[in-house]
Every structure is written in C-alpha cells, then in structure tokens.
Amino acid sequence: MLRYVLHRLLMMIPTLLIISLIVFVIIQLPPGDYLESYIAELQSQGESVDPEKIAFLRQHYGLDKPLHEQYFFWLTGMFQGDFGYSFEYDLPVTEVVGDRLVLTVLVSFITIVFTWIVAFPIGIYSATHQYSWGDYGLTFLGFIGLATPNFLLALVMLYLANVYFGTSIGGLMDPEYIDQPWSWDKLMSVLEHLWIPVVVIGTSGTAGMIRRLRANLLDELQKQYVVTGRAKGLPRFKLLTKYPLRMALNFFISDIGSILPSVISGAEVVAVVLSLPTTGPMMLSALQSQDMYLAGSFLMFLASLTVVGVLLSDLALAALDPRIRLQGGVTR
C-alpha cells in the first residue's frame, strides 16, 4: 500500500509541472504584457504614469527577463506562497483571491456529495428494475440533465425563482456577511444559499454517474456467482448487497476522477451566472483584462484541485480494492 501511495504521489509531480508549464504558456500567449496596456490606458486618459512603480513591478515580477526565466521565477514563487501580482486590483494575488478558493472547494465538495447521495439509490433502482417504467423515466430524466447546459439551468432557476418567489437567488451568502470574517452565522448563511448552485452544477454529473453505475451493476448482476446464489435461494436483498453492490462501490469512488473536471468546469460558469463569490467571475474578468498572474493562479488552482481530487479517489480506491494496491499500477 505504501509503495502504491508513494508511486502515486511521485507521479503527481511531473503532472503538476507540465500543467504549470501549459498554464504559463497560455497566460503568456497574448501579445504584450499587462503593464504595456496599463501604461497605454493611463496615458490615453491623460494621467501620468509613475515610471518608478512600473519599473519596480517590471523588475519585481521579472517581466524584463527572457521567458524561461520568468517561468522559473513564477514557479519558484508559487512554492513560497507568492502567486504573483494582480495588476488590475493592484494587490498581490493571494490577497485578491482570499475566500474565493475556499468557497470553490466547498461548492465542489458539496456538489460531489450531493451527486453521490442522488445517484446511488437511483442507480441501484435502475439496475435492479431494468426496463421497468421507473428505469425508463429515470434514465430519460438523466438524459435531460445531461443535455441541459449548467448555465442554462442556472438561468432558468433564476427566472423561476424570480417569478414564483420574487427573490433573487444570486450570491452565496446574505449581503451583510460579505467581507466579514468567518463565523457560525456566516457559515449557516452560506449553507442556506448553497443548495441552488449545488443542484444546478450537480445535475449533469449525477446523470452521467447514474448511467455508469447502472451499467456496472448490471454487468455484475449477470455474473455466474449471482445466478448461483439466486438458484440456491439467497434472499434478494442479501444477494444484492453481499457482493455486487460492493463491487459497484469501487467504481463509485473511481468515478470521482471523471466527474471532478466537469464539476469544476460547471461550477465556473454557473458561478458567473449566479454571481457567486467563487473563482468563476473573477477568473473571467481576469482573462478578459489579461491580468495574467491572477488568471494563471486560478487556472493552476483549478487544475491542481482536479489532480488532487483524482489522487484522493485513487487512494481511496486502492484502500478498498486489493487488486489495485497489490498491482502497484494506475487504473483509470
């Protein structure tokens, strides 16, 4: 087991390095840098530019150096907790993002828990009652959930909430808690507002998971040991829970790896529509204004979140399934 964990952890390092390289290339691709457009903007407004500050920023963030040195600088900075400087907000990135990262993790985590809670019973029902009306109905619902883009669902929810409740469901907490330090009341307020984004983001992942769980469990239920058990008169419930369900559970955990990227993607767009104080809206504006270090940090953060999530699911799977931890390989 220890060997497997070590192997998995070591594999993560090159992955994260390559991801950081890709992110860096992406944020460097637009011609010019933020400081140039910043100077141009200020000059067009007739304001004076403090050349010392520009020179300081340029030097501090190494913008005058060749690209590979800039990359190295950015990379080593990240290890020391310095994610660069947000030019638009005129603050270090770590101070700008603040709670947003925590909230993104919170929303993603709760969404996945929600996905599990919904998908598990439905998947089992669909598999054990194959081709029944319930199965067809739930499968169809799942398909619709799969086909409806998250942000459109968010829009429709906005509309319905507006028409039927006359309230705005945007935001993630009551206005008086914004910019307040974390407290019990604030947490409760967040949880109260959280269910709408969670439901909206969760739909597509849930639909996919139900379909895959159903297919997996069906495969398992057709195996010979199940037939033998049934022939020997094992009660149905015991027959289902003793082995097939446990086999399907393994898959249930490994599936996090495949839904996590889509959950995080969905969370970003839904956050823009519902104006949640997560990474989504800020990343969008950072991308549009070429605030490269801010955008880059967000991209890096989201990608690492996925990588770490997949790692955790792989480790949990290894703990559950001896075939994987003994083999020492990666199964996906």
Add this chain to the structure above:
Amino acid sequence: MTPPSDDMNTSGAGHFVSKAPFDPYSIEALKPEQERYYLASQWQLMWWKLKRHRLAVFSGIVLLVFYIAALFAEVVAPYNLQTRHTDFIYAPPQTVRWFHDGNFVGPFVYGLKYQLNMTNLKREYTEDQQRVQRLRFFCRGDGHQFWGLFESHFHLVCPDRDGTLYLLGTDRLGRDMLSRIIYGARISLTIGLLGIIISFALGIVIGGLAGYYGGWVDNVIQRLIEIIRSFPELPLWMALSAILPVNWSPILVFFGITVILALLDWTGLARAVRSKLLALREEDYCTAAQLMGARPRRIIGRHLLPGFLSHLIASATLSIPSMILGETALSFLGLGLRPPITSWGVLLNEAQNINVVALYPWLMLPVIPVIVVILAFNFFGDGLRDAADPYK
C-alpha cells in the same frame, strides 16, 4: 377397399412418402433471408440494426430536419437575420390561431397593439382582436442573399402584408427571434461538425502512433492525454479563447474557437484508437502485411483503420454535443463568437441579465433548440454505437 392410385403420395404401407427428389444438403441450404443476411456488407448490417433502434432513427430525423433548416435558413426563416422592426422592440411571441369569431379562417395571428406604460416606461403589447393577419405560404417577403449567391425574396412563411409574425417574440433591436434562432443554427450546428473533423484527424494520427509503435511513444502520449484530461475543460477553453486577438474578424474567431474546442477533444478518440490498434496489430493479417514489406502508414490506414472505423464514427457522434455546449457556454460568457456572427450562444448572451430574464423570458428560447439537438445527438450516437457492432 380400392387399391392406392399412383398419384397419391402413399406407399403400400399406408404412410406418407414425398415424391420430390431427395436433396441431402437441404439442411445446410440457406433461406433467402438468411442468405441476404450473410452476404450483406458491414455497412448494410449496421443500417439494418440502426433501423430497429426507434429512438435513434427518430433522433436522426430530428437532426436531419435541423440541418436542413440550417442549410436553407434564408428560406425557412420568416425574416432576415438583421431586419429591425423599430416599432416592435421586445414584442412578445404571437400565437398562431385558426378560428376567428367562431369561424375557421386558417392559420393567422392577431395584430399587436403597442403602448408605452408611462408610469414604469414598460413597453406593453396587447393583441388587437379586430386585426386578423393571415399567414402566407410560399410567398414574397424580406429580401435576402441566398447563400450569398443571388438576391431572392422567397420564403416558406411570411406575415400578412403590413402584418407582423413574431412566433418567438423580438429582441432589443426588434429583430425576430425565430429567424435569428434559425440563422444561429447554421453556426451552432456546423461548429460541432468542423470541430469533430479536426479532433477526429488528431485522434486518429496521435492514437494511431501510440497504438502502433507502443513503447515510449505510447508512454509519452498516454501521459499527455492524462494531463489534458485532468484539466477542467471549460476554464481552459475560456483561457484559450481569451487569447484570440481582439482585432480578428468574426469569421476568423469562428475558426479559432472551433480549433480550440477540437484541441481538447481528441483525447477520448485517441484512446479508443490506441486500444483497438494494440489489439489488432497482433492479428495474423497485420503480421502478413508487415512481412510483405508494407509501411506503417499503409498498414494503419489500409488494414487496421477500416476494421473499427464504424466504431470511431459512432463515438465521434457522441462527442459532438459537448462541442456544441462548449461553444454555447463560451459565447454566453462573451468569450466565444461575437456579433454579427449569430449562434445560439450569442443569442443567449442577451439573456444573461436577471432583469431581461424576468421581463422578456422569450429571450431564453434559444435554450430549447440547444437541448433538443444535444438530446438527439446523444440518442443517435447511442444507437449508432450499438449498430456499429453488427455481429453481436
């Protein structure tokens, strides 16, 4: 008792005897329908199997209708893409009716009466029950450049002369939503096809290399695929489309977005190609080709690919919807296509604001074709995938 006559099929012992000549191979002979089945080509078999999948056939027809409508958008849409009706800004959808005062008139709409509510400055439209505006069919309406080739005035449906026909309402410039949705289908539906062609090519080449050569090539490509897949798609798309230069023309942006969508999509196909190739390259016919001195390109392209091409096409169909959704999401966020190019995402961009959604809910209607097309592609792709393995 009369002696048995010659024309009766009975022997002296009294039991039945067939007089037809005995054919010892009759049990092995095929019935005509069996023969038809055994001699049919692979594609023929796929077609037969697909036809049995009702939902897939229905979805295929729906898709066909959508694509035909997109192809002939100028004729199908009642108005031109950019025609503005300044008297009817944010007009609500009009209902098609058949009976006026209890008499059958055929399809018609009531005229719209416009009034500005002076207390809250809201535009209010009411139906004028006196003005019956009958629809015209195969008629002369808005002028348009058909496929940009020649001037034409022909439409399938037009409003009555001096009448209006806004089946799905109008937007903030008084443009007919239905016409815009039909024109938007052109972009939204082709972006998926174009993108899939690019990602198909990438997937086959990269997956083919990995699968055929194996070894370190395979290892590197596998790691690369894993890394690309661990990126959350949408933020990466957002970042990539944010770097498209602002001064590009809309059509260049369209191609840029297509390439971006395809750049992240090929991984699934490449994996499928790789695993199939790994299995197939051990087959005898592949070894035979190698011994005869065929080069890798020929072996992959000529001998291996045709064996699972149908499978690939089916899985490609299943990844078109994610591209359409990707374009819609990007355009909705304002990072994708920009007006004057009109796609469903661009149309939905107008419905981003909660006030708009509450006051003019019909601006959200482009959602419906998106959902229908995605569902249809999913069902059709499912059916295709089942049919792609006709020997099962």
